[in-house]
Structures are given as structure tokens and as C-alpha cells.
Amino acid sequence: MTEPAVLRLYRKWGPWLFARAICFKAPYFSTIRPRFDVLEPGRCVASLRHRRRVTNHLGTVHAIALCNLAELAAGVMAEATLPAGMRWIPKGMTVAYLKKAVGEMRAEAVPEAEARMADTGYDLPVRVEITDRAGEAVMRARIALWVTPKRS
Template sequence: MPKHNRLSLAAHLIQRLPRRLHEPLLSRLFCSQVRFAGTANVRIQKLSIDEVRMSLANQRRVRNHIGGVHAAAMALLAESASGCMVGMNLPDHKLPLIKTLKVDYRRRANGGLRAIATLTQEQRRAMLEQEKGEALIEVTMLDDTGSEPIRCEMHWAWVSKHQ
């Protein structure tokens, strides 16, 4: 767990509770800070320094005109997962900033979506050691059939909050 990181501490404490409470409490924690994710009903299945897993059900509030998850909701899920991955690893005295959000829509999504974000050891080390830096966060997006309807690149940066 990174030093002085309130998000990773909160996730660690929640994960000490019974397993059935993990998803609702992690999701409530995240959505209380990222209100748009709360509006879309983004859910967190896993929140650790190694991996973030989130999901978005194909519900009426996020559907497009053809019955699938709206393109903007897909991008929200990818940005949320990558942002949490950065947030779990960045010390609190550093500020995460999204620089580039690139989403390639490859095919229509079937059902809901799952996002899996990860970091390399080098990226994690840079976030801990460098006052200022950048990282391209890998996010895999899968629909209910296990297909990858979109490919995304989330380019994050960080700076010291006390500049």
C-alpha cells in the first residue's frame, strides 16, 4: 500500500470486512467522489494497487438509441478504472490529471461491460518516486460475451499538489 494514500487505505479497510460488503462499499466510496460514475451506476468489484475491476450494467440510464451501452458511458467506465488505478498508487500529495482519453469503438457491445485496469511495476515505481510524471494506463474492456467492443488508451499525468 503506498504511503500516505487515503484511497488505498480505505479500500484496504473495506476489504477486511465480510466479502459481501466489498462491492457495495467500494462502489459507494468511489461514486461519492465521482458523481457522474454514481449517476451511471458504475460498480467496483476489485480495488487494489495491482488491479482495478469495474462494471457497468446495460441499464436504461446508460443505453443508446440501439439498446447498447452508450459510447460516453463506455468511455466513463474506462476513465474511471484507469483513474482508480492511478489513485490507488499515487501518494496523496500528488494530483492525478487525465491528459488523453482515446477510445476506438470496434463493435457494438452486447450486454454490460467490465473494465480491468493494471499498471506495470515501472509505472507504479514512477508514481511513488517522481514528483511529476506520466503513464499510459492499460484498460481492457469486455462485454457480456467476453468480446472487446472497444480499445482504449488512458494517458494520465501527475504533479505535486503544492506547486
């Protein structure tokens, strides 16, 4: 089996240039200026710095910035995990905010179930946990991805 293109690019370009390329392809993610710390099949770790652009009126990282980070990590993990010929789209997201999000945030995305080949579409639930510098969970998300074969 050939390595997914997203993994080849990550290894070739490195985390900084890879993050810029992802933000070029999907410009909305540039609002959080993500960094990629780990990318491998079945796992993506991405982070964001706490800065004014992602801060809410309470002085904490905005909930939508956290959701943006969670969706980014889940999507890039899916790209690095799914077999060639498959594509994904987010179908839904449930989140639980556990404590104030202050400082650098780190999201780790892993599939809840093993990705599987199918001729038709299937659900791929992804679990994302966002932690602060102390390693304490500030948000948990479950993102439902719908996976289908790419069109010819």
C-alpha cells in the first residue's frame, strides 16, 4: 500500500511549511495559525498559541477556535489514515468544554474505530481531546466523518 500524499508532504516539507500548505488549501484554518506536532496514520497532534486573534471577551481561547483546531486535527488525521481512493467530509461534531482554555492548546485526534474499506459510504467517528500546557483536558470532541469512495 502506498503512503498517503499528506504524509509524504508532511515528511518532505516539515511541520511549518506543511501547516502553511494546509491553510492555503483550506483558508479558514489560517485563523488559528496551527502547528503540527505529530502526523502518522491513526493520529494527528496539532496546536495553537493563545494570542489576541483567538481570544474571547473572557480572555480565554474562544470556543470556536478550539472547534476549528479539533476539526483540523481530525481531518488531517483522516487524510493520513484512509486508503487511497477514499474521501471524507465532516457530518457532525459534539463537544464538551471542560475548563477555561488559557495558553497553548494541543489537540490529539484518533479514530474511535478502525478505518475500513467499503464500496459505499461509512461513518468514521474521530475522538479529539484538547489539552492545555499542563496536560489537562479543556475540551473533548467527537467528530463524525462520512467516508466514501472518490469519484472517478
